[in-house]
Amino acid sequence: MITLHHVPLARSFRVLWLMEELGLDFDIRYYSIRDGSMRTPEFRALSPAGRVPVLEHHGDVWFESAAIVQLLCETYPQARLAPAPGDADRARYLEMLSYSETVGCLLENLNLNQVFLRPPATPSAAVIKLLNARLRAALGAIEARIDGAYLLPSGFSAADIMFGYSFELARYYVDLAAYPRLMTYRDGLRARPAYVRAKARDGAQDIYAQDFYPVPEEG
Ligand SMILES: N[C@@H](CCC(=O)N[C@@H](CS)C(=O)NCC(=O)O)C(=O)O
Structure with missing residues (x-):
């Protein structure tokens, strides 16, 4: 069903x-x-x-x-995983649903340039540098404002699922040590029993062949 x-x-x-x-x-x-x-x-x-x-x-x-x-x-x-209209956290919740795709699209563009592009096409180092900087800025903005275990003051919500997934993927392109509060946040999400069950059903990924894709040198 x-x-x-x-x-x-x-x-x-x-x-x-x-x-x-x-x-x-x-x-x-x-x-x-x-x-x-x-x-x-x-x-x-x-x-x-x-x-x-x-x-x-x-x-x-x-x-x-x-x-x-x-x-x-x-x-x-x-x-109760989504604040209803009128709830105090509703605006922040909706923002984070969309913001997670702001991050998701940056990751997707980095994937296109650094993972999926095939010769004779060549990735642009300048574009990758720009995308990487924008990804770091997008994560830095949340690092600066998160002050608890979850994105919303009212507790765990679907916004954490949307954003937490994007943050997990960012490790392929940025050094997550720059985001200590988000790392603690991520560790809390990873410990959730439902997350552990989901990972067990995720399957073997064939997207990334490396653990990390550095920004290439320009020129
Ligand atoms: N905004 C869409 C994006 C969906 C999307 O691009 N998914 C990727 C995987 S993360 C995909 O299916 N890509 C297939 C392809 O690029 O051919 C969403 O959030 O569902």
Whole structure:
């Protein structure tokens, strides 16, 4: 009744993790960005841009991670993972849903330049340098304002799933030692039982071949 279309370590992990937090019973259909499995007409019929996540939920088909996360929070409100309209944390919550994709898009562009681009195409060192600086600035802004275990004063929420996932991926491009408060925050998220269960179902990633991708020298 619930099927997640998922690439290991991709944004679909956000939905996987949230569904573990919600205690839902669901299947996972695994894909790879590299093997053409996302280019079939069947998958394109589910996902207009051919991206994950896609969630089939009791006959409905949803795409875009932030939208799916919000729809799940609204469908299962008893979990209280999304502040409702009128709640004190609502504005910060909505900001962080979108901000997580600000970070996500920077990571995606770094992935395109430093992981997926194939010869004879050559990545631009200047563009990578700029993207990397923008990623560090985006993370630094949250490092400066986070002052507890979670993003919202009211406690754990789906915003932590959205942003926590992005922060995990940033380790491939930036030295996370520059963000000590976010590292403590990340360690707290990693210790959540639902996160541990989600990681156990994530699958083996084939996106990154290195642990770290430094900014190349210009020139
Ligand atoms: N804004 C979308 C982005 C989805 C997206 O780009 N997903 C990536 C994986 S993280 C993907 O499916 N890429 C496939 C490709 O680039 O071919 C979301 O948050 O769901």
